[in-house]
Amino acid sequence: MQLQAEREAVAAAPISALSAQMADVRAVMEQDEQTKAMMEALRGSNINDDDAALSGTKLKVVEMSVGEGDDTLPLTYEPERLAAYFSKRPLAVLTRIAQVSSTSFSWLLGVLFDTATGKLKPNSEAEVEQVAKLRSVIVSLGPFFIKLGQALSIRPDILSPKAMVELQQLCDKVPSFDTQLAMTTITDELGRSPDEVFSYISPAPVAAASLGQVYKARIRGTEEEVAVKVQRPFVLETVSLDLHLARQLGRLLRATPLSSRLDICELIDEFAPNFYQELDYNLECANGERVRADMKRLPQVIIPKNYAALTTRRVHVAEWVDGEKLSQSTADNVGELVNLGVIVYLTQLLDTGFFHADPHPGNMLRSPDGKLVILDFGLMTTITDNQKYGMIEAIAHLIHRDYARIGDDFVNLEFIPEGVDTSPIVPALARVFDAALAGGGAKSINFQELAADLADITFKFPFRIPPYFALVIRAISVLEGIALKGNPQFAIVDEAYPYISKRLLTDESPRLRAALRYMVYGKTNSFDVDRMIDMLQALEKFVAVKDNGDGTAFKVNGVRGFVDLGSAGSMVGTRQVPPAEVASDESFDIGNLADAADGRRLTEQALSAAEASRAREALQFFFSSEGDLFRAFLLDEVVAAADALSREAAYELASTLSLESLPAPPLIKQLVPALSPPLSTKDQQVVTSIRKLVAFFLGDTQPQQLLSRAASAETLQQIQALLPVIADNRVQMRRFGLQIVGRLAEKQTSRALGFLRTQVAAI
Known part of the structure; x- marks a missing residue:
């Protein structure tokens, strides 16, 4: 019972608390040499990011006709x-x-x-x-x-x-091949000499790698600066031969004990299709343009323009972008760009499903104006809807420590083959996660037992890391590795949770709607307002990072700059909304607010930026068209709270006026309590939760201030900060209000009919 209570306490804690626990666990785990090596490997801490080839390196290829x-x-x-x-x-x-x-x-x-x-x-x-x-x-x-x-x-x-x-x-990086060969390749591929296409091309390559080398050039006529990548001669031929020989070797080794640990044929078949993609620059061009279109929603991200008319299978022309490697930059906004990189990769992973599969530190730059530049889209992988939804579901199950469902997630995400009974894995999973997230902290972990449990999971089951997930781990780990160099407190959980919250709060797919409900209601099917507020705070952070590349220093429940994010249920907002100019008179008539809410007397002055006052970005989201799904999700709880409050008010009114003592037909006296039954414990919990949520939405504005006929100038500023939100979304607000009224009427009608049926049955 105590263990179950601890699990429920962890599940109810905000994500920032879970993140802090995981950071603590990571620090202690890294005291173990082997575990530290594993984590460094996953982060790509030792990836060679040199710009030049090792001295004495000579590339061997086979020259032959295709x-x-x-x-x-x-x-x-x-x-x-x-x-x-x-x-x-x-x-x-x-x-x-x-x-x-x-x-x-x-x-x-x-x-x-x-x-x-x-x-x-x-x-x-x-x-x-x-x-x-x-x-x-x-x-x-x-x-x-x-x-x-x-x-x-x-x-x-x-x-x-x-x-x-x-x-x-x-x-x-390998030595470059002869530039004359590169110019011949350009002529053969484009049907024109380099001088006809470019007004300038560098006499030597600016970079050379195993597949090709890059020249800096300017397009003749437009003088646009571009990067021209030319494929190395005989690369396709040599790679194809190597793949063939490796596969033949794999077939021979299938009869040896080595095949039980590594099937070379299977590895080659997973690896080779993507390799051929990298050898076709037409695909890289198309990939780059697709990613560029996908990332237009992120103004702080630069994806170089690709020139399809000047691109062939062996020549690729793209916009030249100046910048320094993010992994080597000492700029003060590197942390912000890493946060933005997390959103980029999560957008690809969980939204578009078109994932950048070469997450190398050299492919991420910081532009001179402080934006994030992402390069090289030769290697991409497609994430299926089942994989996208499965990862989000697994996160929800992990947060609630629902280990039985995590076992099913392993199958769904292809870590364990279908048909394998995962029920025996649940006790080992429970021991691993309960130990890692124990209330006593990371120092209480017995690593020998933890290692034994992990071995129990990985060796007793046909456990494997699917190829797509290895790339996912690498991408996120590389970003984490860059961030940890400048900020040892960086937590990937904090940076990923805002995007995941945004998806859950806005995606209409049935599986994610079910995942949202599970995230908020959990295994007990009880509304968790703190979890909901936690998700809304994360949504606000997502907006800040997406729009401004900002958010590096503030976590959920943290502080960023002058903006206090507050804690779950805090009255403090995150976004600074410009309020209206206020008159010198320090009184305020609530009637003016009502007129403004109707949009009839909202002036340009009311929208001007004077002093900053805080109103929740989440409130704007709630009443926006993007919040349709979220409003529908909360409707039951809001109606239940409104119904409970109306019954409470009716009961208090009846008590105050002593209606019981007034002469009235017995039927009427029985009808009143039937329509307004006493509040149950669950009713009271719902009311408390919705009040807490309303307080969160209003930010600095206390709910009682909205009902006051006289308020200070500061209060007036806070109230007027809400006016743009009210005016912009009055249609949705009116519609939501009508839905509440309609549902309340249904409840009362149902109670009245139930009362009448009881009376008729008694006759």
Whole structure:
């Protein structure tokens, strides 16, 4: 019973409290060397972000023709066609095998020796040393091996934490290829010489990577500055051959014990389609324009314009954007841009479903005017509706510590195959999360028991991290890693919760409506006004970050700048709404407010910006068209509160006037209590909750101030700050009021009919 009470207390706490607990847990967990390595690996703390290639690096490719007619190299990943294509080119196959063998021979000998002597074990020094040597081998062998290494470096279900950290130091920067070859490629692809297309193009590349290199140029005629990316010769051919050989190797290894831990064919089949996307610059161009359209709602985010008319499969032209890497910037708004980056990735993850799958620190810049720039859309992944909704549902279940449903979420999110009974996993999940979020704090955690429970979950069940989720973890972790460098108190939960709240409060899909109800009502089906206010505060933060790139220092229940966010139920608002100019007279007639609310006497002066007064952004949202779903969601609670208040008022009136003593027919005397039954405990709770919610909506304005015929100038300013909200949304307010009146009438009609049925039955 005590454990259940602790769980319910945690579930009822605001998200900021949960965030603080998780931060405490993280700090203590990082005292364990292996856990710290895992968290650093997930954050990409060791990702090599160098701008130049390692000295002595030489990229090895296979030079061959793509073929012609029916015998051409496929431009998408088709394993059977690749096998047929390379079966006719044994010389190219042997050449590549010789390149790979000669480059990796000494490394393979070292691995075999360490294995034979028993040194090569997970997280051992020998493993770290061999992975470090492997990096130079990988870079020399080209794009396939580099991309495969980078993909493995974010897979904790395949590599040990230390191996992940070491592999993340892979550098994608390689020596540039000859510029004359690049100019020839531009001519072949565009059908015009570079001089015809560009009035200027840099004589040498400004950056070079394994797939291609970039030149700075100006478009002839418009003089727009652009980045021209040219694909490296023979990359498609070499990558295709490597994929074919790796898959053939995987088929041979399926008969060995290694396949129980890693199915190479399955890994290649997951990895290869995205790789081919990166090799088609037409797709990158289309991806960039789609993301640019999706992000127009975020004014502080810059997505470079793409020039489709100048882009082909091997040449990509995009707007040149100056900036410094976010991971290397020392500007004072880096934290704000990280918060904005969280919204960008969550918008892609949970809204558009079109997710930037290459979350590298080098792909995020800070522009000279302080905006967030996101680059390189060659690698994208699609998130299905089931995955989007499943992640939000899992968050709601975690907040309420509903472990049975979390077990189902693992199946829904593809961590565990369908058909597996997850009920045995629930006790282990409960122990893990109860230990991590225990009331005694993180220092009370027994890490040996926690590790045993985690092992129980991961090894006793067919548990795997789905590829899409590995990319999600990487994206969010990279953002967290950047933020933690400048702000050790950064909490990803605080920054993600505003967006999640916004989705729950506005999305009309049946699954998210059910998730919203669960979030607010929980397992007990009891309205939790503090949770609702917590979500509305988070919504206000989302608006601040989305519109202004702001919000870096304030959390839910925190302070940002001069704006106090308050706590659940606080009378303090978050957004500063410009109030009306006020007259010198310090009295105020409530009749003027009524006229203004009707929109008839609201003047331009009433909308002018004088001194800042606070009114809730949430109030604006509640009565806006975007708040339709939320109003419908709250209607039952508001009607229940209004009904309870009206019954309470009727009872008090009857008591004050001593109506019981007045002469009246018995039927009438019985009708009055039937229509106004005494308030139950639940009725009183509903009234308290709605009063708390109203107080939150009004911000600094006390509810009783709205009923006063005489108020101070300060109160008048506070009331007038509400006038724009009332005027802008009077149609929705009137409609909502009519809905309440209609539902109240239904309740009274139902009571009256019930009373009449009782009387008739008694005759």
